[in-house]
Every structure is written in C-alpha cells, then in structure tokens.
Amino acid sequence: MDTGQDAAALGLDFGTTNTVVARADGADQSQLLEFAGAEATGAVFRSALCFWEDEAGWNGAAHDAGPWAIAEYLQSPLDSRFVQSFKTVAASPLFERAMIFNRPFRFEDLGRLFLQKLVAHAGGQLDRRPARVVVGRPVEFAGARADPALARQRYDQMFAAFGSEIIYVHEPLGAAFSYAARLTEPATILVADFGGGTTDFSLVRVGAPGAARRCVPLASSGVGIAGDRFDRRIVERLVLPMLGRGGQYRSMGKVLDIPGGYFSEFADWSRLAMMRNRKTLDELRRLQRHALEPEAVGRMIALIEHEQGFPLYDAVGQLKRALSSADEAAFRFHGEGVTIEATVRRAEFEAWIAEDLQRIEAALDDALARAGVAEPAIDRVFLTGGSSLIPAVRAIFERRFGDGRLATGGELTSIAHGLALIGAQPNAAEWAA
Structure with missing residues (x-):
C-alpha cells in the first residue's frame, strides 16, 4: 500500500479457508471487493500461499496467494510448497515457525506475505491505505492450548502496515451487524x-x-x-488407515505401535505441507524399514514427497459438499500410486x-x-x-x-459486510474484542 489514505473503512474477514474484504459506502451500506485477473474467484480469496525457491524473493522464496497460489501449485507441485489453513496456528504457543525450503517463516511472516498478494490482486482497489480496518477474529481461537494474547500479538504484526487504525471484532458480531441491516423492527x-x-x-x-x-x-x-475438524474426521476414516495408522513396527526386539503424531500432522491442513522436510521424511523412511506393513508407510511418504495435500483436501471437500445435498456420495482420491475410493452415507459422516x-x-x-x-x-x-x-x-x-x-x-461474505459497516460507525471501537 502507498502512504496515501483512503477515508473509507474496510471490513476484513481473514478466515481459515477464505478471506473476504468489504468497503463501507456509508453507515448502512457496504460493497464487496472483487479481485481481478484470470484466476480470480470473485470476492472470495482463498486463505492459502504457495512458495517456490527464488533467491530474489523474501527469505529466498517467491510466493503467491489466494487462487493464484492454487494455480502455481497445480503448475509445478513438486517444486512448490502449498500452505493453507495457517490461521489455525495463530494462537498456538507450540508453533514457532514453519520451515519452507529449510528457511524459517513465522506466522506473522506468512500473514504479511499473504496480505501483500491480496493487495496486489485487488486491481488497485487497496493501493491507498484505509483509515480504518475492522478485522474479524474468532471468539475462541483454534488449538488445544490456544493463547489469545499470543494471537493478538501475531495479528498486530501481520496487520501493522495494512491500515492506519486496526480494530479487532468478533466475527459473529460482524455477521450480526450485516443481518441487522435486513431487519425492520x-x-x-x-x-x-x-x-x-x-x-x-x-x-x-x-x-x-x-x-x-x-x-x-x-x-x-x-x-x-x-469445517477443518469435519475434514479431519473424513481423513481419519478413509485415508489414514491406508497410510499405516493403527500399524506397528519393530524396535529393540519389541513390536510397538507407530506413533500417532505423524497421522495427527497429516490430518491437519495447516501442518501437512510442513511435513515435507528432510527430518520428517528421514524419520518416516527409518520407520518404514522396520514397519510390519512397510507399504502403508510408503504410501504416506509418497503423498508427502509429491505434495498431494491440495488434491486430498479437494477430494475431502467434494465429499463433504456432496453429502450436504445427497444421502450418499462417492469419495475418490488418486495420487502417486495411492487410490482410495469409497461410498459414504450421510449417516456415516454424521456419526463421525x-x-x-x-x-x-x-x-x-x-x-x-x-x-x-x-x-x-x-x-x-x-x-x-x-x-x-x-x-x-x-x-x-x-x-x-x-x-x-x-x-x-x-455464507462466505456476511462477516466482511458487517465488519465494514461497523468500521463506518463513529463508535466502532465500542465493538472491539
């Protein structure tokens, strides 16, 4: 963004899956920001990043975001790293940095790089620094040991250059403000x-x-x-049994269960891409040599090495969406020698x-x-x-x-609309979380 200032308030719904931006046109109206370019998907900008090695890029890596990140990944999956759902680690004290091409990226680094590309793909609509940006935040952050103070610190660093005044508001309150505009009493x-x-x-x-x-x-x-937790349940039931979950390996004359941590990471969209590092892959190869079913661990290695996270995510999402309108649907995944096909009934998914x-x-x-x-x-x-x-x-x-x-x-835009409307209010700070 340049140093010029736009008087309009922005509402920014930085979501785990998608990000949406709206601009307030007045106290009672707001308009969604539409992204520009061949890969654009309207007002919805996927909360994802793709990196590839380039010494001229920040920290030795070039990057893109949103639907352009998906396009870059699909063009060259083996030479890239695709990162999605990274918002889920915002409040995690266990997350310090992601290693991408053996270089460290903190959460706030990922966030700033994401916002840079969001601005770049906005077709000039965000070139002027907005006077006020209202950013949505969850009421409770994701993670077993979520630290909201840590998340706030990371958000502050992520959004520092995005607007002159940053106000954080609970996401459902943004949706409430949007819905209130429909009511006449x-x-x-x-x-x-x-x-x-x-x-x-x-x-x-x-x-x-x-x-x-x-x-x-x-x-x-x-x-x-x-939604990501529901995805995880599908992966646990349909994918992980093919990759060695529940299996065993030999060590020091004993037969032990394969550690569950590998499967927990694999089922987490924010961490799956990070498994493609030398340390993790070396550990898995050692495990494979001693596993009672080495071919299963081999399938996990193949999916990680060949960056199959996004195709797997896509297959899971298709199943989940299909089950919202049908009593049963087909799950189909094919990648790097791993084929998984199953018919899933809605009642099964609901039990999961x-x-x-x-x-x-x-x-x-x-x-x-x-x-x-x-x-x-x-x-x-x-x-x-x-x-x-x-x-x-x-x-x-x-x-x-x-x-x-x-x-x-x-469903994907109401929060951004409402956040922008809050930003247009003279008492906007009263809504701050």
Missing part, C-alpha cells in the same frame, strides 16, 4: 458462525432502524471446532462428527447462559459460514428453535 438475534477453524456464537439485541446504537452485543462463546457436534452445541448453551437469554426469547437465528450448510449442523437449530426462526445467506 427490534429483535434479539443469535448468530452462529461456522468457519474453517472455529464455530462462534453471539447474541445481539437489535434496535429499530435509526436507533442511536442499532446493535447491542449481549454475549459470545465459541469452540475450536468447525457426532462428538464434534456435541461440543458445538455445548458452546451454544454457554452463549445463551452468558447472555441470560432463554431460547423462546430469541426472535431470529442467523446461520452463516460454509459448514452451516451441513444438514446435521442445521438440524441442531431446527430442533431447538424451529425452522421458522432460522435465516441464512451470504
């Missing part, structure tokens, strides 16, 4: 935001149009379970994610309890985010609130 609304890494809830009291403060947040809650759905519903209960609002007092329930389209997810809200109170729409 006062209401108490529950927003459920199903992202890639987290599921977040906010309860908001919406005043009549023209009220001094249209939206008043009552309470929020969240859990680090969402049943425990995750229970934890999501517990977070919903927590939000209601914090707000002191009973279910009958909720006038509208707004479901947003890609995973809100999964029938088993929607069924939770149909059972508890009835279909007549449910509203949907703008």
Whole structure:
C-alpha cells in the first residue's frame, strides 16, 4: 500500500479457508471487493500461499496467494510448497515457525506475505491505505492450548502496515451487524458462525432502524471446532488407515505401535505441507524399514514427497459438499500410486462428527447462559459460514428453535459486510474484542 489514505473503512474477514474484504459506502451500506485477473474467484480469496525457491524473493522464496497460489501449485507441485489453513496456528504457543525450503517463516511472516498478494490482486482497489480496518477474529481461537494474547500479538504484526487504525471484532458480531441491516423492527438475534477453524456464537439485541446504537452485543462463546475438524474426521476414516495408522513396527526386539503424531500432522491442513522436510521424511523412511506393513508407510511418504495435500483436501471437500445435498456420495482420491475410493452415507459422516457436534452445541448453551437469554426469547437465528450448510449442523437449530426462526445467506461474505459497516460507525471501537 502507498502512504496515501483512503477515508473509507474496510471490513476484513481473514478466515481459515477464505478471506473476504468489504468497503463501507456509508453507515448502512457496504460493497464487496472483487479481485481481478484470470484466476480470480470473485470476492472470495482463498486463505492459502504457495512458495517456490527464488533467491530474489523474501527469505529466498517467491510466493503467491489466494487462487493464484492454487494455480502455481497445480503448475509445478513438486517444486512448490502449498500452505493453507495457517490461521489455525495463530494462537498456538507450540508453533514457532514453519520451515519452507529449510528457511524459517513465522506466522506473522506468512500473514504479511499473504496480505501483500491480496493487495496486489485487488486491481488497485487497496493501493491507498484505509483509515480504518475492522478485522474479524474468532471468539475462541483454534488449538488445544490456544493463547489469545499470543494471537493478538501475531495479528498486530501481520496487520501493522495494512491500515492506519486496526480494530479487532468478533466475527459473529460482524455477521450480526450485516443481518441487522435486513431487519425492520427490534429483535434479539443469535448468530452462529461456522468457519474453517472455529464455530462462534453471539447474541445481539437489535434496535429499530435509526436507533442511536442499532446493535447491542449481549454475549459470545465459541469452540475450536468447525469445517477443518469435519475434514479431519473424513481423513481419519478413509485415508489414514491406508497410510499405516493403527500399524506397528519393530524396535529393540519389541513390536510397538507407530506413533500417532505423524497421522495427527497429516490430518491437519495447516501442518501437512510442513511435513515435507528432510527430518520428517528421514524419520518416516527409518520407520518404514522396520514397519510390519512397510507399504502403508510408503504410501504416506509418497503423498508427502509429491505434495498431494491440495488434491486430498479437494477430494475431502467434494465429499463433504456432496453429502450436504445427497444421502450418499462417492469419495475418490488418486495420487502417486495411492487410490482410495469409497461410498459414504450421510449417516456415516454424521456419526463421525457426532462428538464434534456435541461440543458445538455445548458452546451454544454457554452463549445463551452468558447472555441470560432463554431460547423462546430469541426472535431470529442467523446461520452463516460454509459448514452451516451441513444438514446435521442445521438440524441442531431446527430442533431447538424451529425452522421458522432460522435465516441464512451470504455464507462466505456476511462477516466482511458487517465488519465494514461497523468500521463506518463513529463508535466502532465500542465493538472491539
């Protein structure tokens, strides 16, 4: 961005899977920023990076982001590193740096490089530094030992050059502000935001149009379970058994279980690409030599070495989307000598994610309890985010609130719209998380 300043406020929904930007056109209207170029996919910019070795690039690597990262990967998968879902490590004290071509990249490095390309592909729309940027953040960050203070520190470094004033707002509050623009009378609304890494809830009291403060947040809650976790369940059931999960190896005259850490990393989209390093591959090759089923470990090595993370992600996503509209669907993956084909019934998938759905519903209960609002007092329930389209997810809200109170729409864009509207308010800082 140049040093010139744009008076307009931006809303930036930096998501685990996708990133969306909106610009406020006034206190009650905002417009999505459309990206430009042959690879552009409208207003949705994939939260992904692709690196390839180039001494002229930052830290010895050139890069691209969004759909252009996917195109670069597909053009030369063996000479690149494809990184996605990196937002999920923002709050992790266990994550210090990713080794890409044996060079270290911190979370904030990945974030800044991602934003540079987002600006570059915006066709000049982001060349002037916005006066105010409202950035969405989850209510609860993903990760078993998530540290929100660490995530805030990393976000500050990531967004430091992006706008003159950066305000962080809970993502479901952005969606609430967007949905409130549809309402013509006062209401108490529950927003459920199903992202890639987290599921977040906010309860908001919406005043009549023209009220001094249209939206008043009552309470929020969240859990680090969402679309990526559902993907993980598919990988655990259909892919990992082919790669040696549950297998054994010989060591010092004993037969031991293959360590589960390799499979945990493989099933995590933010970490899979990072397994392609000399240390991990050497460990896997040693394990393969002593494994009771060496061919299974060999399949894992082949998928890692040949950068099959994105094709696997694509196959899992196709299955998940198909099961949202059909009672059964085919899973098909072919790559580097590994073929996995299976027919999956929706009931099977729902059984795989049943425990995750229970934890999501517990977070919903927590939000209601914090707000002191009973279910009958909720006038509208707004479901947003890609995973809100999964029938088993929607069924939770149909059972508890009835279909007549449910509203949907703008699953990938509503948060950015609302964040931009918040940025246009004179009291925008009051919404800060």
